[in-house]
Amino acid sequence: MTRGDDFANREFHKTWETVTGPVMCDFRVDDDPGFSRLDPVDWSNTRAVLDAGCGPGAYVAHVRERLDPPPFTSRRTSASSA
Amino acid sequence: MAVPVCVDVAALPFAEGAFDAVMAMHMLYHVEDIPAGVRELRRVLRDDGTLLVSTNSVTSEREFMDLLMACGLKELPVQDARFSSENGGELLAEAFTDVRFFEERSKFVVPDPGPVVNTVQSMRYSLEAHLASSVTWEDFLFRVADAAQDVVDRHGALVTQSLSGVFVCR
Numbered sequence: 479m480t481r482g483d484d485f486a487n488r489e490f491h492k493t494w495e496t497v498t499g500p501v502m503c504d505f506r507v508d509d510d511p512g513f514s515r516l517d518p519v520d521w522s523n524t525r526a527v528l529d530a531g532c533g534p535g536a537y538v539a540h541v542r543e544r545l546d547p548p549p550f551t552s553r554r555t556s557a558s559s560a
Numbered sequence: 561m562a563v564p565v566c567v568d569v570a571a572l573p574f575a576e577g578a579f580d581a582v583m584a585m586h587m588l589y590h591v592e593d594i595p596a597g598v599r600e601l602r603r604v605l606r607d608d609g610t611l612l613v614s615t616n617s618v619t620s621e622r623e624f625m626d627l628l629m630a631c632g633l634k635e636l637p638v639q640d641a642r643f644s645s646e647n648g649g650e651l652l653a654e655a656f657t658d659v660r661f662f663e664e665r666s667k668f669v670v671p672d673p674g675p676v677v678n679t680v681q682s683m684r685y686s687l688e689a690h691l692a693s694s695v696t697w698e699d700f701l702f703r704v705a706d707a708a709q710d711v712v713d714r715h716g717a718l719v720t721q722s723l724s725g726v727f728v729c730r
Contacts, residue, residue: 497682500675502624506722508666512614515664515726516583519610524580528604530569531587538562541583 673708
């Protein structure tokens with residue numbers, strides 16, 4: 479088995495020791511953690527998105543924010559619930 | 561609703577044009593047949609959709625790589641170089657007519673050797689095969705910890721530049 483094959487092997491992922499402590503990426507000093515790279519997509523015209531990643535999906539929450547903006551709350555609703 | 565699936569990117573179980581947008585962030589260099597993967601990403605994307613692909617420059621984190629070389633790595637892994645900021649555009653242009661690259665620069669300022677060792681441990685799958693024959697993985701980790709501590713003692717932190725970018729493909 480080559481190392482490239484490991485990534486398609488479910489057993490490899492089950493046995494690979496996961497690092498849970500802080501890593502160097504936690505010490506980026508710029509303000510943008512990289513999610514502005516999503517901006518070139520016209521999200522208003524987007525429903526189905528494929529995140530073809532090799533990890534647990536760090537982008538999912540940020541894509542969801544762009545697909546599902548906060549629901550509109552009318553002034554009447556706000557007043558009646560106050 | 562997000563649905564996780566574990567499949568080969570070169571044989572996606574989705575219909576043509578099934579997605580409005582597709583992302584392949586820092587992953588294409590792992591793919592065995594990169595052109596086949598790119599063709600599949602094009603196939604499942606609608607005609608006027610957008611593919612976002614991020615990757616690293618081959619010169620990214622040079623200071624960190626120099627530290628690893630000084631600790632017993634005999635050569636740098638070529639994995640990132642298979643699909644990098646430098647050659648990614650050419651590979652994507654085989655399936656997309658409009659490919660634009662946006663460079664991203666940042667840096668890591670790591671004030672403690674622990675995160676450096678953790679990062680190395682997380683990269684074991686790609687680094688271990690490139691160690692000098694006389695160096696075990698455990699020896700390598702100890703050397704990295706000592707070297708990182710030395711840098712922190714002398715400079716206050718290990719600072720390394722990150723060079724990456726995103727290809728926007730249509």
